[in-house]
Amino acid sequence: MFTNRLAVSALGLSRHFRDSLKIAHSLGVDGVEVDGRYGLSPDEVSSSGLRQIRKWLDDFGLRVSAVSFPTRRGYGDAAALEARVTATKAAMQLAYDLGAKLLTIHVGEIPVSDEAAEWKLLLEVLADLGSWGDRVGTTVAVEAGRSDPDDLRRLFDALPEGSLACDIATGLLVVHRHDPVEAIRAMGHDVAYVHATDAVAGPIAGRGRAVVMGTGQVDFPEVLGCLEENAYHGWLSLDAVEPVAARQEIENAVAFLRSIG
Numbered sequence: 527m528f529t530n531r532l533a534v535s536a537l538g539l540s541r542h543f544r545d546s547l548k549i550a551h552s553l554g555v556d557g558v559e560v561d562g563r564y565g566l567s568p569d570e571v572s573s574s575g576l577r578q579i580r581k582w583l584d585d586f587g588l589r590v591s592a593v594s595f596p597t598r599r600g601y602g603d604a605a606a607l608e609a610r611v612t613a614t615k616a617a618m619q620l621a622y623d624l625g626a627k628l629l630t631i632h633v634g635e636i637p638v639s640d641e642a643a644e645w646k647l648l649l650e651v652l653a654d655l656g657s658w659g660d661r662v663g664t665t666v667a668v669e670a671g672r673s674d675p676d677d678l679r680r681l682f683d684a685l686p687e688g689s690l691a692c693d694i695a696t697g698l699l700v701v702h703r704h705d706p707v708e709a710i711r712a713m714g715h716d717v718a719y720v721h722a723t724d725a726v727a728g729p730i731a732g733r734g735r736a737v738v739m740g741t742g743q744v745d746f747p748e749v750l751g752c753l754e755e756n757a758y759h760g761w762l763s764l765d766a767v768e769p770v771a772a773r774q775e776i777e778n779a780v781a782f783l784r785s786i787g
Contacts, residue, residue, distance in 0.1 A: 600634010656689030671698025697723030
């Protein structure tokens with residue numbers, strides 16, 4: 527029996543938030559993922575705006591599954607780091623205000639050496655974000671996609687327990703020549719969110735490409751089975767490869783997942 531909740535990227539459906547909710551409702555999903563940088567940014571959402579957004583969500587019977595916060599640089603990169611951390615904390619507050627209580631990020635490059643200055647800086651920043659999360663009620667979920675799952679496991683183990691959660695990005699893992707099932711096993715009960723996307727690997731890591739769900743190299747029956755073994759019944763977030771055909775693509779993805787779940 528399929529017990530996972532399905533969400534879809536609001537920005538991938540429409541630039542207009544209310545329109546994206548209307549489309550998501552018509553697709554029969556349970557929630558929407560909000561882009562906290564290019565969709566709804568924290569400094570654009572006033573108190574009255576939040577009330578309106580909550581009303582729209584109620585009207586369409588939807589929840590915000592998570593807020594994503596994509597950044598060009600990682601959190602071990604000292605360039606403009608203070609501004610990046612400040613913006614991330616604001617996005618964490620936005621996630622809480624929207625009822626998601628989960629912010630997804632990419633940490634950037636994870637240094638190989640535990641003695642590297644970048645490693646120590648990365649730990650310091652992530653520990654700070656974890657403490658801030660305890661304060662505002664939002665957990666940071668770090669993407670397992672571009673990062674090697676073993677490196678990510680090492681990072682989690684070096685931080686106070688519960689500082690972070692893990693966001694499994696199945697398609698990105700394939701693009702970077704990692705096995706999504708092994709990533710789920712490596713991250714265990716730290717998995718708190720799943721971006722269920724498909725992809726094919728390229729000749730070298732990072733040179734693959736996203737494809738329509740069910741046509742790539744992600745073994746979704748194995749992924750769902752591994753998540754089930756891990757007692758994960760949280761969100762599976764979907765995103766379309768072709769924006770012009772987003773509605774039909776997401777509808778097909780929903781049917782595909784439910785047929786194998």
